[in-house]
Amino acid sequence: MTSLELTTSSALDSIGLWVGLAISLTLLSLIVRDNPFARLAQHILVGAALGYAAILVVRQLLAPRLFAPLLEDPGANPWLLAPLVLGLLLWAAGGERLIRTRSTTGADGGWRRLLQMLGAAPVALMLGVTIGVGVTGALQGTLLPQFVYAADFGFDPLASGSQILVGLLTLLITSGALIHLFADAEGLVAQQPGWVRSALAAWLWLGKRGLWLAAGFVFARLMASRFSLLIGRVEYLMYTVSQSTLWQWAESIWQAFFG
Amino acid sequence: MQDTDQPERESTASPYAAAQPWLSVDYTEAAEGDLLTNDAAVEESAVGKSGAPGQDRLVIGVQGLLRPIAILNRLPQSATPDREPQPDEPRTAAPSSPTADELRRLRQTLNAEPSIAAFDLAPLSGRLPPLRIAWVFWLIGLAIATPILLSFNRPMGRATEWPGVAEAYIAIDNLSINADVLVYWAYDPATSGEMDLVALPIVRHLIDRRCRLIVVSPLPNGPAVARRLFTRAVADAQTSSVGSPGAGQSLFIDGGYLPGGASVLPLVGQDLPAALSPEARANYIGPPDLAIVLGAQAEDVQAWLEQVQPLNLLPVVAVVSAGADPMARPYLDSGQLRGLVSGFDGAASYWRLSGEALSPPEDALMRGQLVYQNWGAFALLLVLLLGNLAALSTRRSDP
Numbered sequence: 179m180t181s182l183e184l185t186t187s188s189a190l191d192s193i194g195l196w197v198g199l200a201i202s203l204t205l206l207s208l209i210v211r212d213n214p215f216a217r218l219a220q221h222i223l224v225g226a227a228l229g230y231a232a233i234l235v236v237r238q239l240l241a242p243r244l245f246a247p248l249l250e251d252p253g254a255n256p257w258l259l260a261p262l263v264l265g266l267l268l269w270a271a272g273g274e275r276l277i278r279t280r281s282t283t284g285a286d287g288g289w290r291r292l293l294q295m296l297g298a299a300p301v302a303l304m305l306g307v308t309i310g311v312g313v314t315g316a317l318q319g320t321l322l323p324q325f326v327y328a329a330d331f332g333f334d335p336l337a338s339g340s341q342i343l344v345g346l347l348t349l350l351i352t353s354g355a356l357i358h359l360f361a362d363a364e365g366l367v368a369q370q371p372g373w374v375r376s377a378l379a380a381w382l383w384l385g386k387r388g389l390w391l392a393a394g395f396v397f398a399r400l401m402a403s404r405f406s407l408l409i410g411r412v413e414y415l416m417y418t419v420s421q422s423t424l425w426q427w428a429e430s431i432w433q434a435f436f437g
Numbered sequence: 438m439q440d441t442d443q444p445e446r447e448s449t450a451s452p453y454a455a456a457q458p459w460l461s462v463d464y465t466e467a468a469e470g471d472l473l474t475n476d477a478a479v480e481e482s483a484v485g486k487s488g489a490p491g492q493d494r495l496v497i498g499v500q501g502l503l504r505p506i507a508i509l510n511r512l513p514q515s516a517t518p519d520r521e522p523q524p525d526e527p528r529t530a531a532p533s534s535p536t537a538d539e540l541r542r543l544r545q546t547l548n549a550e551p552s553i554a555a556f557d558l559a560p561l562s563g564r565l566p567p568l569r570i571a572w573v574f575w576l577i578g579l580a581i582a583t584p585i586l587l588s589f590n591r592p593m594g595r596a597t598e599w600p601g602v603a604e605a606y607i608a609i610d611n612l613s614i615n616a617d618v619l620v621y622w623a624y625d626p627a628t629s630g631e632m633d634l635v636a637l638p639i640v641r642h643l644i645d646r647r648c649r650l651i652v653v654s655p656l657p658n659g660p661a662v663a664r665r666l667f668t669r670a671v672a673d674a675q676t677s678s679v680g681s682p683g684a685g686q687s688l689f690i691d692g693g694y695l696p697g698g699a700s701v702l703p704l705v706g707q708d709l710p711a712a713l714s715p716e717a718r719a720n721y722i723g724p725p726d727l728a729i730v731l732g733a734q735a736e737d738v739q740a741w742l743e744q745v746q747p748l749n750l751l752p753v754v755a756v757v758s759a760g761a762d763p764m765a766r767p768y769l770d771s772g773q774l775r776g777l778v779s780g781f782d783g784a785a786s787y788w789r790l791s792g793e794a795l796s797p798p799e800d801a802l803m804r805g806q807l808v809y810q811n812w813g814a815f816a817l818l819l820v821l822l823l824g825n826l827a828a829l830s831t832r833r834s835d836p
Contacts, residue, residue: 319743410630
């Protein structure tokens with residue numbers, strides 16, 4: 179690298195450090211109060227992320243996988259016209275909705291209605307695919323394997339006493355928590371005969387406490403995760419300050435006053 | 438709203454029955470021409486087990502909600518076809534259908550929260566302690582920042598060895614040299630403060646095994662984060678006492694950004710080369726031997742296990758943040774995950790299992806995490822303790 183490139187690179191690094199420090203501090207000021215600087219930092223963050231994503235999508239997805247093949251030889255990949263047309267419809271419908279002014283009298287024009295109807299097609303396709311993929315995945319990846327595992331674990335005839343006890347407790351706590359969450363527990367208990375009422379109340383009591391325990395565990399691990407993020411951010415701030423001239427100014431001022 | 442042509446009724450139990458007589462439980466209006474009798478008659482018919490009208494109704498207080506519709510639909514008595522107008526009765530024009538503005542107000546009224554008219558709010562008994570959330574944030578922030586600023590190195594303790602870490606280590610250690618590993622990089626700079634810490638020992642282990650990493654990401658800036666961490670891991674490997682000579686950027690294959698969220702994952706499971714970037718496709722040799730999911734959220738692991746793993750049947754090792762651990766652990770118990778590494782303690786356990794000497798920056802990073810996490814946990818326990826004491830003292834002071 180030439181000296182100019184090195185100088186430019188180090189200057190950009192310094193600017194990046196200062197910008198990162200400023201944005202980090204303004205975002206952390208949200209702890210005190212919402213303020214315009216924090217909102218500005220949030221806007222910058224969101225804008226930069228969206229801008230980066232937009233450029234990435236155009237350069238790495240749309241250009242090489244859609245535009246380039248169609249421009250080279252449209253006849254070779256005619257099926258690529260489908261996503262192009264659907265994407266243009268969505269853009270047109272969404273853009274028309276963004277820029278048009280709402281008229282207080284009369285209905286929308288005919289071409290506007292047609293555009294909205296056509297724009298609904300790609301949305302419906304996306305929704306349908308997403309829902310289909312989600313439901314199929316939930317069945318094959320979560321519901322069935324977890325159910326099979328629970329059934330194997332709980333109904334193993336060769337299991338030891340402690341395993342059977344664990345299986346029973348798991349069943350009781352899980353079912354008690356589900357009933358507590360999705361049913362009117364008090365109403366359910368009140369409608370039962372006396373001898374069932376106490377057993378049902380105990381079952382629901384167990385499920386409720388199981389929920390509390392699970393929530394506590396989730397909270398504890400979540401706090402550990404957030405502590406890690408905070409530690410990383412504080413260390414970054416310390417590193418940035420030490421790399422910048424702020425630290426040297428502070429040291430010189432300290433030495434001037436206190437020797 | 439008060440209907441002026443309704444006779445006055447004595448208030449029985451409800452303090453605001455005079456203002457809104459239809460809220461009274463014994464409201465049985467049968468005045469001529471009053472369309473609200475329909476609502477009252479329906480309510481009266483809902484007689485409960487006690488036999489008292491309206492005592493055991495399932496839903497109460499909805500009469501007032503129906504009033505706007507009743508008012509709009511009410512025809513003046515002179516307009517009813519089966520009633521001849523009296524000579525001295527003023528003639529009123531038949532009402533027109535409600536305009537768009539009236540319909541808009543009607544929808545606004547129906548969708549708004551119901552408000553109780555003429556109801557005196559009683560002051561709260563006792564004094565609730567104020568919820569000073571900012572103080573909690575400051576306390577925890579100072580508890581973590583002060584040890585960092587003053588370079589505390591105690592208490593360090595020992596990281597918890599969660600189940601799944603040893604299994605993850607064995608799964609990676611059993612890979613053949615130069616094996617291909619598919620890495621689903623599902624975190625971005627927002628969570629890299631924690632995830633880099635957790636992913637670093639796994640990436641170092643893969644580099645030591647000379648594994649080729651085929652990295653795909655559902656996030657636009659995921660590949661950039663992956664490349665940054667990989668470069669750092671290579672540099673650390675070369676400076677540590679037990680390094681991996683010859684490791685380089687050739688082990689990193691950027692599979693690119695996968696748009697569409699979970700919808701694109703079935704393609705990854707069915708036809709991985711079609712999902713990769715053109716550059717990665719050119720370097721694709723064959724199906725990988727292991728899949729590693731690096732995710733800050735449990736949903737990323739779930740999506741992979743639901744969409745990809747049933748299709749390509751690759752063993753999966755999950756590397757997640759501490760917050761995602763509870764939701765990912767059932768998948769380890771059911772056998773869908775081969776291993777699970779979560780949080781700073783999972784990373785520390787993994788380093789211990791690898792037996793590698795850490796480079797000075799890595800060592801300082803891990804030691805610092807253990808110390809500062811302890812300080813944060815102490816601050817959190819103090820907040821919980823003080824909060825419970827405040828709640829107990831408030832409860833005792835209540836009459």
